[in-house]
Amino acid sequence: MKHSLPKLNLILIAVSFLIIVIGFILMTGAPSGEEFNEDIFSVRRITVGPMIALFGFVSMLVAIFYRPKQK
Numbered sequence: 001m002k003h004s005l006p007k008l009n010l011i012l013i014a015v016s017f018l019i020i021v022i023g024f025i026l027m028t029g030a031p032s033g034e035e036f037n038e039d040i041f042s043v044r045r046i047t048v049g050p051m052i053a054l055f056g057f058v059s060m061l062v063a064i065f066y067r068p069k070q071k
Contacts, residue, residue, distance in 0.1 A: 005064070012063030016056050023053025 003010065026049035029039055039045070 006068055008068055009063055009066055012066065013060060016060035016063050018056075019059060020053050020056035023049050023051075023056055025049075026052060 005013075027045050029042070029045055030037060
């Protein structure tokens with residue numbers, strides 16, 4: 001079966017997908033519920049998680065458009 005993307009691109013796409021998933025996992029947390037929970041304003045949920053997910057999306061674009069050098 002011939003793929004339209006080389007094997008290296010598929011590996012980079014898989015790694016980028018894992019980075020995106022890690023970013024979204026870092027954004028999750030306990031719900032606020034009835035009582036106010038200050039954890040919803042933590043640096044991990046507001047800054048670190050979205051930045052890692054954004055890096056994953058950018059690396060996904062790079063992985064799709066990357067062309068290995070021809071031998």
